[in-house]
Structure formats: structure tokens, C-alpha cells
Amino acid sequence: MEILLPVAHRIARVNYVSRTASFAYSFLIVCALLAERGVDPATAILALLTLLAYPHLAYLHARIAVDSKRAEFRNLNADSALMGMWMAQMHFALWPSCGALLAISLNNAVCGGGKRFLMGLLWYAAGALIWGALGGYRIQPATGTLVTALCYFGIVAYGVSLGLFLHDQNSRLLRTRSVLRSSEAQFRFIAEHAGDLVAVLDSKGRFRYASPSHQAYFSAKAYADGSDWVDLVHPHDRERAKAFLAVLRGAQQSERTKLYLVPGKGDMLIAECDGNPVRDESGELQMIVVVARNLSAHARADVDLRLAARAYDRLSEAILICDGAGRIEFVNNAYAQLTGYTSAELAGRSVDASRQGLSSDSLFKEILWTVSQDQTWQGKYMERCKDGTVIALAACVFPLRDEHGTVVHAVWTIHDEATVPKLQPV
Numbered sequence: 401m402e403i404l405l406p407v408a409h410r411i412a413r414v415n416y417v418s419r420t421a422s423f424a425y426s427f428l429i430v431c432a433l434l435a436e437r438g439v440d441p442a443t444a445i446l447a448l449l450t451l452l453a454y455p456h457l458a459y460l461h462a463r464i465a466v467d468s469k470r471a472e473f474r475n476l477n478a479d480s481a482l483m484g485m486w487m488a489q490m491h492f493a494l495w496p497s498c499g500a501l502l503a504i505s506l507n508n509a510v511c512g513g514g515k516r517f518l519m520g521l522l523w524y525a526a527g528a529l530i531w532g533a534l535g536g537y538r539i540q541p542a543t544g545t546l547v548t549a550l551c552y553f554g555i556v557a558y559g560v561s562l563g564l565f566l567h568d569q570n571s572r573l574l575r576t577r578s579v580l581r582s583s584e585a586q587f588r589f590i591a592e593h594a595g596d597l598v599a600v601l602d603s604k605g606r607f608r609y610a611s612p613s614h615q616a617y618f619s620a621k622a623y624a625d626g627s628d629w630v631d632l633v634h635p636h637d638r639e640r641a642k643a644f645l646a647v648l649r650g651a652q653q654s655e656r657t658k659l660y661l662v663p664g665k666g667d668m669l670i671a672e673c674d675g676n677p678v679r680d681e682s683g684e685l686q687m688i689v690v691v692a693r694n695l696s697a698h699a700r701a702d703v704d705l706r707l708a709a710r711a712y713d714r715l716s717e718a719i720l721i722c723d724g725a726g727r728i729e730f731v732n733n734a735y736a737q738l739t740g741y742t743s744a745e746l747a748g749r750s751v752d753a754s755r756q757g758l759s760s761d762s763l764f765k766e767i768l769w770t771v772s773q774d775q776t777w778q779g780k781y782m783e784r785c786k787d788g789t790v791i792a793l794a795a796c797v798f799p800l801r802d803e804h805g806t807v808v809h810a811v812w813t814i815h816d817e818a819t820v821p822k823l824q825p826v
Contacts, residue, residue: 411511412462412472414565419479420455422503422558427451429496429550430486436544443489450482476511480504480520484527491540492528495551500524503558510562597671597692603685605629605645617663629690634660634668648675648688661692670695720812726751726768729809738793738816740786751812771799771810780817792817 408416430447434440458475465471483500490496501524508520543551598611610623622632633641637659644657654676661669671692678687712719718735722728728746736742752764763781770777776798783793794817800809 406463406468408459408463409468409472412459412468412475415472415475415507415511416455416459416462418507418561419458419475422554423451423455425550425554426483426486426496426500429499429547429554430490432547432550433490433493433496433543436547437540446489447486450486454478454482473512473516476504476508476516476520477523480508480523481527484524484529485531488528488531488535488537491538493543493547494541495543495548497541499551499555499558502555506558506562510566597690597694599623599629599690599692601629601645601688601690603649603688605642605688608687617661617665617669619664622664632661634662636660644673644675645688648677649685651675651677652679653677658695659692718812718814718816720751720814722751722810722812724772724807724810726764726810735814738785738791738814739783745786767797768810771797772807774799774801774807 407413427447430451431444434444434447458478462468462471462475483504487493487497487500504520504524505517509517512519596611597613597617598609599607599614600609602608605628607623607625607627607629609625614623618632621627623629630638630641630645640657641659644655644659647655654674656672656674658670658672661671663669669692672695674691674693676689676691677685678689679685712721712730712732715732716734718738719730719732720728720735721730728749728751731741731743731746750764751767763779767777767779776796778794778796780792780794782790784790793814795812795814797810797812799807800811801807
């Protein structure tokens, strides 16, 4: 059975390549130095194990660890100590010692900054001191031409490769910033043209951005930068709001809750709040995006639709009600008797779903476009019943607008033409 290991942290993946290459090159330098000073089989075996096998074991450690990033930092400590031990083993040969110290210092500084750089120096010194104490301190800085040349070119190659890596990272950073600026502009455009309350909060729940839709409900001071988002919530619901933010701080995906908001003017709002934690590559929380949707208006619209549905159920002609996108919300009993489909079976489906294969795509688009222009559509079309038969129907489709004049529903009044013979079930 194949065992799948988790993916290592990005730092561990990058270091695996550089560690394997640099340790292999160090093995080459050790072999050259042993050839100059006399081959010691035990030292050669030790070099084989610690310089060629160790990088793969270190990467495996980073992959199987619970915290891959922390495990890789432990690997960096081990790298430093191991290089220090080898410098003591090589009697502090000048060029190899300088090359190893430069390599571990640069790698630690790039991965963790000044603190990690100092930590690397301490582990390097500790490794040299411990190994020297065990085997005796012998200073033999001179190296032959081959070892000196290998160290010289190794230092240059390591410095150039590090420079190329940083250049690539800087280029990616610039591209990412450009994309983020574009994304931020798009986000603000969407937020500023949406009716929902979009808030960008810091990790403590304080405002960093609020969409203009807040102006319709709250005073500017209530959602100013640095203000507490929880203050918009009704006092009875604030503990739930704080618990909601606490969950988001530890969550990896969006969460949802319902809260009562207290606007500066008007009635209390029933809001459905979607919270989305935004984290960086290391998993650290950067911001929380909360989208609060006013359910008060939706609740009133649902009540109006249910009241209208009860009235339509008493009519003898078939009635179908859909939203502005053409999704069915209600059909009355007469429609169910005509087609065999009940309201529960059709709710949420497209009004065109039952006419698949009847070449009605263009007709369906024409009806939606006509209604969206606040006009009435009249015409005929073919409908497939639940039992598979196809009937010809005539319909009059007219729009329903909300208080702002936006078309939110379309009402279909449907009559059986009975002018074409019934087709056989398909």
C-alpha cells in the first residue's frame, strides 16, 4: 500500500535542493582534503553518511513533522552544528571553514532573519567546540591548490545561486503586488456597488475597510478605521459576535452566523454574516473579511411571495413565478395539473430545464431579456410534461419590481393551446 506523506513547508522544499547540492559539494571537498592529508577510511565513511545521506533524512523529518516549518528550522540548527563538527574534524582548514561558515550564515539569514543568523552561528560554534573537545583541538589551516580552488569556486557559485534565488523571489513579489493591487481595486469596485455590508477587519476585529453600503445604516464614526466591528451588533448578541470572531481567528475556512445589528437609523437588522479568514503562506492570520447580508428585506420578500402564491393557487389558469435569473420559485396547482410537476419538484430549477431538446434556448433568452427590460412577453412554446409527452402552450410573462424599481420576479400565466397532437413519451 502506498503511503502518502504530507507536503513539506515551502522553506523545507527550497532548502532540500540547496542542502543536497551544497552537502554533496562539501563531500567532494572533504574527499579532496583527505587525499591531501592522507585518507582515513573512518572519516570517509562518516562523510558519506553525514554529507550525502543526511540531507534526505532532514527533508523526511520536515515532511513527517506536525509543524513542517518548525522542523525545518531544527534542520537548519543541525546543518550549522554539523558544519562546525566537520571544521573541527578537518582541523579548521581555512578555506573550507570560511566557505561553510558563509554558507550556513547566509542560509540562516535568508530563512529567518537576524535571529536565525545568530542561532546558526551559535550552533556552528557549539558543533566545533563539542567535536574538538572529543577529538582534540588541532589547528591546520593550510590547504592545497585543489581544495582551495574547490572552496573558492564553491563560495562564488553559492553566492551567485543565492543572488539568483533572491532576484527570482523579488520578481515574484513585484508581480504579486501588481496582482494584489488589481485584485484590491476589483474588490473595492464590487464592494462599493453591492448592497451587502462588506467589512475588512484586522485580527482583533477592528475596521480596516468598510463598503459604502454601511452609510445607509450606520454613522461614519461607527465603521471608521480602528473601530470595533462588534459595536455594530445588538448588545444581546455581542458575546455571540465575539465568539464568531474567535472561531474565525482559528478557522481555515469561512464560517457563518446570524446576528442582530443596531443601525443608527431605521429598524434593527437581521444579518446573515459570512466570515472569511485571510492567511499568508505561513498560516498567520492577516485579516478577516465579513460580509453581512440584510435578511430583513429578504424575509419581507419571502412573505410577499408566499402570500401571492396562496392567491395564485386559487386561480384556474396555470401560474409560474421565477426570479430574475429564470430559476423557478413557485407554480400553482393548475400548473401542476397541466404538466404533472409540483412546486416542490421545480423549485430552484431553470424554467428552461423541462424543455431540453425542444430548441428553446434562444426563446428562453428572449423571454428573460424582455422581462429584464420591464416589458411583457407573449407567445407560444413547447413544454415537456412529467410523463414525457410534449404539449403546446401559450404564455404571457410580465415582470414584478421591488420598491427600487428592480425586476426581481417574473410571473408566467400559461394556457394549454391544445392545437398540436400529444407526442409519445420519450
